[in-house]
Amino acid sequence: MLEFDGLRKSYGANVVLDEVSFTVAPGQMYGFCGSNGAGKTTTMRIAMGLARADAGEVRWQQRPIDLEVRRRIGYMPEERGLYPKMPVAEQLEYFARLHGMNSAAARCSATDLLDGMGLGKRSKDALEKLSLGNQQRVQLAAALVSNPDVLILDEPFSGLDPTGVDALAANLAERRSRGVPVLFSSHQLDLVERLCDAVGILAGGTIVASGTVAQLREREANRQLRVVIPGSDGHWARELGYAHVDSAQDGVVLLQLDDPSRDQDVLSAAMAAGSVAQFGWRQPTLVEMFREAVAA
Amino acid sequence: MSGSDRTASLSYDRTGDVRMSSSRVVSLIARREILTRLKDKGFIASSIFIIVLIMGSVVFQVLIQSGASNVTVGLTGAPQGLSAAIQEQADIFGLDAEVIEYDDESAARAAVQGEEIDAAVIDGNSVLVSESLDDTLGAAINGAVNGLALARRLVDEGVDPTILQPVSLDVTALQPAADDAEEVGEKALVAFVSILLLYTLLIFFGQFIAQGVVEEKASRVIEVLLAAVRPWQLLAGKIIGLGVLALAQLVLICAAGLGGAIAFDILTVPGAAIATVVQVLGWFLLGFTLVAALFAVCGALVSRQEDLQSVLLPMTLILVAALVLAITAGQNPDGSLARVTSFVPVLSTMVMPIRVATGSVAWWEIALSVALMVLAIVVVVRIGGRIYAGALLGKGGRVKIKDALAAERVS
Numbered sequence: 001m002l003e004f005d006g007l008r009k010s011y012g013a014n015v016v017l018d019e020v021s022f023t024v025a026p027g028q029m030y031g032f033c034g035s036n037g038a039g040k041t042t043t044m045r046i047a048m049g050l051a052r053a054d055a056g057e058v059r060w061q062q063r064p065i066d067l068e069v070r071r072r073i074g075y076m077p078e079e080r081g082l083y084p085k086m087p088v089a090e091q092l093e094y095f096a097r098l099h100g101m102n103s104a105a106a107r108c109s110a111t112d113l114l115d116g117m118g119l120g121k122r123s124k125d126a127l128e129k130l131s132l133g134n135q136q137r138v139q140l141a142a143a144l145v146s147n148p149d150v151l152i153l154d155e156p157f158s159g160l161d162p163t164g165v166d167a168l169a170a171n172l173a174e175r176r177s178r179g180v181p182v183l184f185s186s187h188q189l190d191l192v193e194r195l196c197d198a199v200g201i202l203a204g205g206t207i208v209a210s211g212t213v214a215q216l217r218e219r220e221a222n223r224q225l226r227v228v229i230p231g232s233d234g235h236w237a238r239e240l241g242y243a244h245v246d247s248a249q250d251g252v253v254l255l256q257l258d259d260p261s262r263d264q265d266v267l268s269a270a271m272a273a274g275s276v277a278q279f280g281w282r283q284p285t286l287v288e289m290f291r292e293a294v295a296a
Numbered sequence: 297m298s299g300s301d302r303t304a305s306l307s308y309d310r311t312g313d314v315r316m317s318s319s320r321v322v323s324l325i326a327r328r329e330i331l332t333r334l335k336d337k338g339f340i341a342s343s344i345f346i347i348v349l350i351m352g353s354v355v356f357q358v359l360i361q362s363g364a365s366n367v368t369v370g371l372t373g374a375p376q377g378l379s380a381a382i383q384e385q386a387d388i389f390g391l392d393a394e395v396i397e398y399d400d401e402s403a404a405r406a407a408v409q410g411e412e413i414d415a416a417v418i419d420g421n422s423v424l425v426s427e428s429l430d431d432t433l434g435a436a437i438n439g440a441v442n443g444l445a446l447a448r449r450l451v452d453e454g455v456d457p458t459i460l461q462p463v464s465l466d467v468t469a470l471q472p473a474a475d476d477a478e479e480v481g482e483k484a485l486v487a488f489v490s491i492l493l494l495y496t497l498l499i500f501f502g503q504f505i506a507q508g509v510v511e512e513k514a515s516r517v518i519e520v521l522l523a524a525v526r527p528w529q530l531l532a533g534k535i536i537g538l539g540v541l542a543l544a545q546l547v548l549i550c551a552a553g554l555g556g557a558i559a560f561d562i563l564t565v566p567g568a569a570i571a572t573v574v575q576v577l578g579w580f581l582l583g584f585t586l587v588a589a590l591f592a593v594c595g596a597l598v599s600r601q602e603d604l605q606s607v608l609l610p611m612t613l614i615l616v617a618a619l620v621l622a623i624t625a626g627q628n629p630d631g632s633l634a635r636v637t638s639f640v641p642v643l644s645t646m647v648m649p650i651r652v653a654t655g656s657v658a659w660w661e662i663a664l665s666v667a668l669m670v671l672a673i674v675v676v677v678r679i680g681g682r683i684y685a686g687a688l689l690g691k692g693g694r695v696k697i698k699d700a701l702a703a704e705r706v707s
Contacts, residue, residue, distance in 0.1 A: 048523045050689060067526065071316060075523045081516025086332065097324055098524045100313045142520060 001025055002047075002150055002181045006056035009042055016042050018205035020056070024181040024198070029172065031192035032185040033290055034202035040185040041078045043202070044154050048075050060150060071099045074148030076156050080139045082127050088138055089114060089123035092145045099146035106145070113141040117167070136160060140168060144175075151175065153184040157191055169195055193286040201293045209293040216289055222260035227253045227270050228278035236273030240266065254282065321525050325533025326540065329508065333541055339504065343545055346500060350493055350549050351556070367391050367433050370407050370416035372398040375448070378420055381440035388439075389432050417441070484626060486554075486569040487653035490576035491646045493549060495619045497580070498587045498645075499612065501542045505534055505588050506595030506604055509684075513599050518688050527685035528677075535588045539581075546580055576649050582669045583645030586676055587615070590642075593680040596687040597695045607694065614642055622646035629655025639665050641672035 002024040009017040016039045024030040034040050045051040047058040049070055058065045065073075083091055089110050096106035114123050117137045119130075127135060136159045143153060151172070157165050172182050172195070186192050192199060193213060201209040209216055224246065227237070234248025237255055242262055246254040257263065263281075270276045284292070314320070333339045369382055379395045386393035396413060398404040404416035408424050415433060416424040420441055423429060429437075451457055512518045512530075521530060550573050557569070594607045621643055625634035629651045638647040638657075644665045651657050679701075686703035687695040695703075 048519075050519060050522060067524075068316075071524055073523070075520065077516070077519040077523075079516045079519065081519060083332075083511070083517055084515055085336075094324070094328055095520065095524070098316075098321065098521070100316050102314050105313075 001059075001061065002183065003059045004043065004047070004056075005059065007043060007046060007053045007058070008055040009039070009046065009051070009053050015205050017046075017053070020202065020205070020207055022200045022207050022210050024183050026179040026181050027176050028181050028198050029176050029196045030181070030183045030198045030200065031196035032183060032200050032202065033187075033189060033192060033286075034185075035294055038202045039205055040202055041154055044075075044078075044152050044183070044185065047152055048073070048077075050077075071146075072149040074143040074146065074151045074153075076139060076143040076153040078154040080136065082135075082139060082142060084128040085126050087124050088119065088127055088130070091127060092138070092141055095142050096145045099148070101146055109145050109147060110141070113145055114138075116171075117141060133159065133161060133164065137164065144171070149180060151180060151182040151184070153182070155186060156184050157186055157188055165191070189286045189290055199286065201290055203294040209289065213286065216286075217283060222263075222281055223256060223284070224282040225255050225257065225263060225266055226278065226280060226282045227255070227266065227276065229253070229270060229274040229276055232274045236269060237266075240269055251277075318526075318529055321529045322533045322536060325525070325530060326537035329534055329537025330541060333504070333538070342500065346496055347545065347549055347552075349496070350489075350553060353489065353492075355556070366394070367415075367430070368394045368396060368413040369433070369437065370396050370398050370404045370413040372401055372404045372416065373419040374417060375420045375444060378417065378440060378444055381444050382417070382437060385436040385440040385443070386433070389436050391432060391436060393433075393436070420444070484650070484654045486557075486572045487576065487650050488623070488626060489553065490550070490573060491619065491622050491649055493546065494576060494580055494583065494646060494649075495615060497542050497546060498583060499615055501538050501584065502587050502591035502611065502615075503608070505538050506591040506608055507601065508534060508538075509592050509595035510598060510601055510604055513596065513688060514601065522688065527688060528681045531589065531592055531677075531681055531684055534592060535585060538588065539584055542584055543577075543580070546577065550577070572649070572653050575652060579645050579649050582666065582673065583642070586642060586645075586669065586673050587611070589673070589676045589680050593676075593684050593687075596684045597690075597697070597700065599690070603694060618643045618646045622650045625650045626654055635661075639668055641669050644669060 004020055004022050007017050007020040009015075020039070020043055022030075032040050032043075042051060046053045047065060049065070049067070060069050060073075063069060086094075089107075092110035092113065093103070093106040096109055097103060101109065111120070111123070114120050119134060119137060119141075122130060122134070127138060130138065140153075140156060143151065143156075156168060160168060172184075176182055196213065198212050199210070199216060200207050209219075211219075225243075228251055229236075230251045232251050232253075234245065234251075234253045237243060237245050237248060237253045240255075242259065243255045243257050243266060246256060248254075255266070257266070267276070267279055270279065367386065369386075371379055371382075374397070379397065382395055383393050396407070398407065398416070401418055404413075404418065405424060407413045408416050408426055411426060414425070415429060415437065417437060418424060423434075423437060447457075450459075512521065554569060554573060590611055591608065594611055595604060597607050598604055618637075621633070621637045625631075625637070625647045628634060634647060634651055634655070637643045638651050638661070640647075648657075648662065648665050652662065683697055683700040686700035690700065690703065
């Protein structure tokens with residue numbers, strides 16, 4: 001278990017993190033969302049010892065993360081950075097060895113990763129000679145090369161083309177299947193929704209929503225009814241005293257109930273108003289849940 | 297990553313893991329520094345330039361010294377004893393004369409024309425030269441010829457030859473020099489060449505260390521590094537890595553320089569010169585550690601190579617001051633300026649070797665100077681290490697030392 005427990009952090013009067021707590025289970029892919037400046041990077045940097053929390057701690061298997069533990073973590077910083085003039089393979093080997101691998105294992109791991117990324121032929125080139133997209137892949141390889149027990153990746157998908165996204169997703173899924181917890185931040189919520197089994201939304205310095213995507217849906221489950229009566233202008237819904245209409249357009253009415261158990265009453269009223277084509281509680285997208293959570 | 301089957305085949309266990317002791321981490325970092333520099337064309341070119349520069353100055357010394365003091369004189373039809381007299385006279389004038397006897401005048405003339413010899417004395421009464429007769433050599437030959445002629449005439453007149461034995465002067469030194477003057481001179485020469493070398497290498501490697509630190513900050517690789525290593529390990533690895541390279545260069549230059557100097561007879565007392573070189577090497581180790589740490593800390597304060605020179609300027613000026621003070625100390629090794637500065641860390645690196653070579657230094661003075669140097673290294677590595685660690689993660693322009701000390705540091 002990777003536990004973030006009550007992290008607080010402020011820079012002067014600016015409170016960045018205010019009681020941030022969440023847990024990433026082994027084999028879990030945890031999507032870390034939040035607006036720009038919400039504190040995602042700060043949270044990750046605290047875990048990597050690059051910033052110090054004012055209060056709270058980060059633990060891995062009940063042990064506070066120290067340098068020893070950190071060597072087993074693969075980290076990709078928000079601000080990418082490797083040695084520009086150092087050959088790619090040599091560079092990956094160096095990082096693998098700094099993380100504790102012996103030289104043979106480091107070489108083997110670096111070669112395998114580069115070959116897997118289709119960069120095997122570039123392994124002797126200096127990093128700066130590669131295209132930006134390929135440099136991004138090497139950066140990912142640097143986080144993965146030591147076969148880490150935990151992955152903390154800050155915006156790993158930004159800058160990748162769709163093929164790169166798929167390849168990285170496959171790679172992460174494979175590591176996850178071996179029990180590696182993966183924490184990654186992303187602005188691409190559709191991606192998070194597709195890949196993650198758990199999501200945390202950071203807003204106002206605290207986790208406003210956290211859990212599996214299904215759990216979040218559950219929480220939002222009985223919020224909005226969607227009723228489709230082709231040809232209707234939605235007037236019928238506005239006359240219901242116990243419902244609040246969010247929108248009514250092209251026969252599609254979205255409404256919220258003060259008391260969700262009265263959904264059958266809404267159905268009756270709808271049937272009275274016309275021929276009901278669709279009726280049901282709406283499944284919110286992560287984007288909507290995100291907007292909801294951040295706005296709250 | 298398109299071949300995820302490839303990575304899937306990797307075993308998950310990290311059996312290749314080794315225990316990461318600090319010395320292991322530091323040696324990995326040092327190793328990278330050495331390998332990277334050895335592949336860096338700029339570094340290799342600069343190194344060769346420095347070696348050529350130092351060798352050039354040694355060769356220059358050889359030319360100057362050999363040109364001034366060595367003369368070759370040819371003789372033909374000379375009266376008996378002239379050869380010895382010329383050598384005696386030349387010695388008085390500070391010349392090292394070699395005398396070659398020729399069978400006849402034409403052979404001597406050919407030797408002068410071929411510039412094999414500086415002058416030829418014919419029949420003990422005329423001199424042949426190529427262009428003009430060197431004043432000192434002329435005086436020496438003149439003195440020898442006239443002295444010999446005078447002695448022969450006196451003997452011809454019946455004077456007892458024993459009367460002509462020169463009176464030997466009894467020399468009493470009011471302030472006897474501790475060492476033989478020649479030995480002191482040679483030690484001073486070696487010390488000067490050595491500290492010039494020391495100065496060049498300190499500036500050169502200091503720059504490389506600072507550039508390396510800025511490179512890691514500018515490229516932001518520092519975040520990836522600090523996730524796995526401690527700042528002091530990074531600092532130590534850099535200093536040791538470049539220190540090994542610098543020491544290798546220094547030993548190479550010293551060995552070649554010393555060997556060359558002994559081979560060309562600039563140094564006739566190699567024992568003393570070698571002792572001086574060993575002493576300078578010792579000072580180099582102390583000085584390099586301190587200066588490298590200071591340069592690294594300065595480098596950590598900026599994020600761009602363009603800003604580096606301005607933060608390095610104070611350090612560079614201190615080194616220039618040390619060189620100037622060391623040269624001054626060579627002229628007055630026991631003056632109070634030399635005495636005081638030979639205890640001040642950084643300055644002492646260059647002033648103390650000169651004082652030891654040219655003046656009289658008590659053993660406790662050397663011990664105190666070394667102790668102060670070691671103390672300074674401890675303080676700089678402690679406080680400088682904190683500034684380094686605090687400044688490493690700083691971004692943008694220049695980090696103030698005060699802010700770096702107050703900044704949060706990674707553990």
